[in-house]
Amino acid sequence: MFDVLVYLYENYWRPDACPDHDQLTRKLSAVGFESDDIEEALSWLDGLAGMAESCTQPQAATSMRVYTAAERELLGDASIGFISFLEGAGVLPPLMREMVVDRATAIGRVPLELEDLKIIVLMVFWSLGEEPDALILDELFVDDEERIIH
Template identity: 75%
Template sequence: MFDVLVYLYENYWRPDACPDQRQLSRKLSAAGFERDDIQEALHWLDGLAAGAEACVDRQREGSHRVYTDAERERLGDESLGFIRFLESAGVLPPPMREMVIDRATAAGGGPLDLDDVKVIVLMVFWSLGEEPDALILDELFVTPEERVIN
């Protein structure tokens, strides 16, 4: 499913640039994605769209988040640390954080890797029509080993 999401991010500038679900499903199939992955991604995107609508209505500051045991198990320490980093940097306000957590718990399978959580963060920005700044994109795509110190 995450490969489908990355493909959508790379090929469509924002959600409203995507064709309707039937046509998008055909395009994704033609691009070589499996039917089950396509259906899972499209269902996941429906939840993302609902979260984006709610997010616009509840932009608030200063909330403190206590994670449930299930959320901590699903996300893991590394991903939770990454989410906290984004919050402390001021680029992931509480409503967007909640979208990330919601979509992480909605993704099928076992515990998520940090790379999967980074894709979810990217898709949350995408769903809201926001472009993360260059430093955040660097955090999302460049591994620490690949960074060049200036």
């Protein structure tokens, strides 16, 4: 499923640039994605689109997030730490954080891999028509092993 999401991010500037589900399913099948992965990704994106539509409310400047035991188990320490890093850097406001947590919960894999969480964060930005700044994109795309330390 995550490969489908990355493909959509790389090939469509915004969600509204994507064709309808039927045409998109055909395109994704033609590229070589499995039908189960396509269905799972499109269903997941429908949930994300629903949340993005409801993001018209003004956002609180600050909030504190207390994760439930189930969320901590699902996300794991690395993912929660990464979310906290993004919040601390000022690039993930509370409403977007909640979108990330909701969409991570919708995956249902325990624990969620950090690389998968990064794709979820990227898709939340994408769904809202926002692009993270270059340093955050670097955090989302570059593996720790490939990072050059100065």
